[in-house]
Amino acid sequence: MGVRTVSRTASLGVVVVAYLLALGAAWGVVIAAPPSWHPLLTAFVADLVATLLVFALSMVFDNASLYDPYWSVAPPVVAAWWVAVSGTGDGLRQAVVLLLIVVWAVRLTGNWAYGWRGLHQVDWRYDQLRATRGRVPWWVVNLGGIQLMPTLVVYLGLLSVWPALAGSRPFGWLDVVATAVTAGAIALEAMADLQLHRFAAAAENRGRILATGVWRRTRHPNYLGEIALWWGLWLFGLAAAPTWWWTLVGPVAMVVLFKAASIPLMDRRSLARRGGYADHMREVPALLPRLR
Structure with a gap:
């Protein structure tokens, strides 16, 4: 049976089974x-092993988008295990951090599932990479660029998150700031x-540019x-264990990923598909x- 004949429900079932297998491997x-x-x-080794299993199944089904929910599925699993093995940590901070990560993960994964039509659908960026990869084997691009790099x-x-969950400093004012930033970020993503x-659901908006609401700013x-x-x-990690300040390499890496890869790709696509997007930029x- 080709993937084009697999229903959306069956496709989501394949994803669930794939991720249960990945969880078992981890x-x-x-x-x-x-x-x-x-x-x-x-956690790092388990993360890599789970990614390799999802990669293998993505090659079996010839669909790199099988990896897409991994971004939001893996963090709450890792965080929950860290809470279980930390042996230390402020209980209130652990509860707040874990709750925020779970809320973020459920919402983001649900958003992916809402827009994914099934195993016949592949993210347009992956199709673009496949078409422009030159002589590089597809499995190398899929494993390295699409799956291992985001992992x-x-x-x-x-x-x-480790110092945030294992750090022994009591919940304080910086945790309040961290809660506001993290919860605000989740709300902004959900609103966007x-x-x-x-x-996108309104037919009259086809080909137009979304420039209202948060998209106006x-x-x-x-x-x-x-x-x-x-x-x-x-910020949670900094509040719990200031000596772990160097973990800012994480959010910095996120900034680099979105600024250097995700945003340029999306802007180039919009420039090609929507008139007036250059003015919008x-x-x-x-x-x-x-500020104004």
Whole structure:
């Protein structure tokens, strides 16, 4: 049976089974890991093994988008395990951080599932990479550029979550700031996606540019929300264990990913498909809204 004949419901079932298998493979790493391994190392190896399994299944079904929900599915699993093995940490902070990560993950995964039509649908960016890869084998591009690279970037973002969950400092004012930043980021992403879905659903908006609501202030409010979320998690880590300040490499990596890859790709596509988008780019900043 070709993937084009698989229903959306069956396709989502394939994704669920794939991720349960990936979870099982990751748990196998946790069980087999030497006691001397730090939880950061164990989680990293388990993360890589799970990614490799999802990659293998994406090749079986010839659909790199099988990896897409991994971005939001893996972090709450890692965070929940870290809470279980930390042995220390402020209970209130652990509860707040874990709750925020779960809310973010459920919403973002749900948004992906809402827009995914099935195994016959592949993200246009992956098709573009496949068409322009030259002589590089597709499996190399799929594994390195589409799957391993995001896994590594998300893991860098998660580095600050470990001190946030294991740090012993009591919940304080910086945690309040971190809560506001992280919750605000989740709300911004949710609002941006809701406005985008409503705009795209109206036939009269076909070919037009969304420049209302939060999209009036920034061209990519969903990306801004995603970046802000990882900075908020870093603030939690800083509040719990200031010596782990260096984990800012995570949110910095997020900024680089979106600024250097995601935003240019989206802007080039919009320039090619929507008249007046060049003027829109001059009028509306890519990420941070103007003060005026």
